[in-house]
Amino acid sequence: MTKFVIRRLLWTIPVLLLVILFTFLMMRQIKGNPFRKSERAVPAAIQANLDRKFHLKDPWYEQYANYVKGVFSADLGPSLVLRNQSVNDIVRSHFPISLELGFYAFLFAIVVGIPLGMISALRANKPTDYLAMLVANAGFAVPSFLVATLLIYYFAVKWDVGVPTSGWRTWQSKILPSIALGFFPMAYFARLVRGTMLETLQQDYVRTARAKGLRWRRVVGLHVLRNSLIPVVTAAGPLLGAVITGSFIIETIFAIPGIGRYYVSSVSARDYSVTMGLTILYAVIVIIGNLVVDILYGFLDPRTREART
């Protein structure tokens, strides 16, 4: 197991180098000038000063080498657009907020999604099932910006139940965005749990447990649920990675100072260093998330563990 973890960790290094290289090359391919923000042309002398300051006219391999050197000494470079901030500053001040929002959203998804899926499975093809799956399917189909806007419109403006329309300050302000962001994963979990649980309920050992007189509640709680959660854990890893790295849409709609919006705004502003820094951040989180899931999986199911020693 230790060997497996170490090998996986070592693999992250070449993966990261490739991620950096591809992002780097792709960013240079799209046209656009980070220093031209409006229709105003940038005079040649000023463009030259800026190119020199940020080493944008150095040969690409030198820029790449310098950047990699920076990354391995934990320096993601300066932002080309937010002129008084470095990429490290941006990550430091905005990532914790996305992390917090992502955590609440995920919590919402689990606390609501799993019971919803269970109820559905246990009352399969009954009105309760239909209602629960209606919610789940809607969560799948309705885009988050619509969910967010509807939540704001009804809860913050029309009924004014005490939650603000936007911001990230009081605990009240954190409710709506967490629900809006957690809506899709909630629906995903609900459907996943329903499906696997229906399957598990057909298993012989469930029938056996029932036959030997075990209480239904205990059968569901002990045998069925536990076995149904394995796919949920598998799906949770990447989903958690996606949720905690922030959401452009939710953060913009709720005016939340998270990191998610930078994934989009840095590309449209051609803020090369921010885009690259965030891509690396995302890659690291996905790598760690997958690793944790693999380890957890090994604990849950010994068969997979043996296969990889």
Added chain:
Amino acid sequence: MEPADSRREAQAMRTRTPIALALLVAVAALVAAGCGGGSSSNSNSSGSGSGDLAANQTLTMSWGAEPPSLDPGLATDTTSSNVLLNIMDPLVKLDPKTLKPVPSLAQSWDVKGANVTFHLRHDGKWTNGDPVTASDFVYSWKRTLSPELGADYAYQFYGIKGAQEYNGCDAKKDDCNALKAAVGVSAPDKYTLKVKLVAPQPWFIQQAAHHSFLAVNQKAVNKWGEKWTEPGHIVTNGPFKLAVWKHDAEIDLAKWNAWRGAKNVALKRVNGRIITDGTTAVQSFAAGEIDVNTTGIPPSDLPRLKTEDTYQNYPALGTYYYGINVKNVPLNERRAMAFAIDRKQIIDHVAQADQIPATGFSPKGIPGFSTIENDYLKPTADLAKAKQLLGKTPNAKKTVSLFVNDSPGHKEIAIAVQAAWKKLGITTTIKQMEWAQFLEFLGPPPSKAVDTYRLGWIGDYVDDINFLELWTCKSGNNNTNYCNPKYDALIAKARATQDNGARYKLYAQAEDMLTGPNGDFPIIPIYWYTYFTQESASVKDSFNINLLDQFDLSKVKVVNT
């Protein structure tokens, strides 16, 4: 300037489908509404009659963006500019009505040809207690010009002798220190600032109201380096202090009681929330969370909100226009295209923000406008004339491309224009592009594929030269391939003409050359911009936005309603 951000035009109000409602009810049930109490905070109401000064002089407003930088040398956008102009003390301000420069930190100034002298007040103070002196300005302006800072707006100073040379200096080849010393700005004594211009510039005093010309505190810059603009580090000299700056979330300003004019400043505090999305700002305003929405209103909400009392509309110094690649489209066809467009209809039914139909490139509100304007183009279309003009063009292009960027609103206008040109028998292909690529595509010179394109121009300072110089041959903002030596000569002559009346007459000739009866029509003006906000009744009378999109918070008073 920047493309407006609100991308959500397909809005909730229209899309309240049964499924969404069912989903909402379900969620409501699941969450079990665990949130009571708390009240929305419309801060200013405290007994007494309406119109009186409220006891609580706190303004809550939205800023439209995170300021990319609060360094006067590096700031280029509206939000940064507005924060800066309220926490710093400019040499001059612009009279909101006449746009003439009025004294601020400079109590007076003399202009003798290319020599300008500002006489500074003696009671200007930095928040660290130091006096504001002329050498602060010398330091700041040279700092902005220094090639190492890489300031986007360094060109604002190019009118000063030696400025362009110093800004373009390459440490590997040139003696930058000598060039720095040669820049024509000096402080013969503590309160006298002397500026030597390359040539007389009648608009220089007005230009000094721009935020690029603000002074920075050398001690703070030396101590904190790039981080000097953070709250706690920043040293300012204006009516307000930067109290809070939480990136992407909040910018709060607090009245600085030691400011030289503090007794006339009513506001005690400005709580500013950074809201980039128009819909979010509109909803925050509707919920009473903000008193002023400067973020904007999404096009889809405009027709509804326009009728409310809180809607405010201000003229802007800016022109929304269509440019034409003169190498691809012949002259009379360009004229015909200009006459086929119904500006008024576009404003009333498409743009919908009370913009003003533009009958020329020089915007209404620019000093000398009554002299400069011509009435060749009309707010409405003149199809007969357009057809007649097109009839004179045997080699007319029957299919033209029209390039627009993908921010909300532009495509809708393009479709209206497409329909108008269709009536002339011209088929228009609209191509939408993402902003940064779009700009690259336009050049100059523009890509050959570009026949027509949309762009806007917002003035930096209040002289028409800022607009008309765009269409000179070497202008970096001329994406039309238009190059007329006669036009260039006219602009050069205007530059050298100090007398306002005489200069405006030259501007009128230049404008005629663009959009007059014998005009070359490298561009088709569509409308003159307006700025619009939502303002609650408590500040509606005192909160104002000038032609340059600036607001002076030291003039704002919260009244009881």
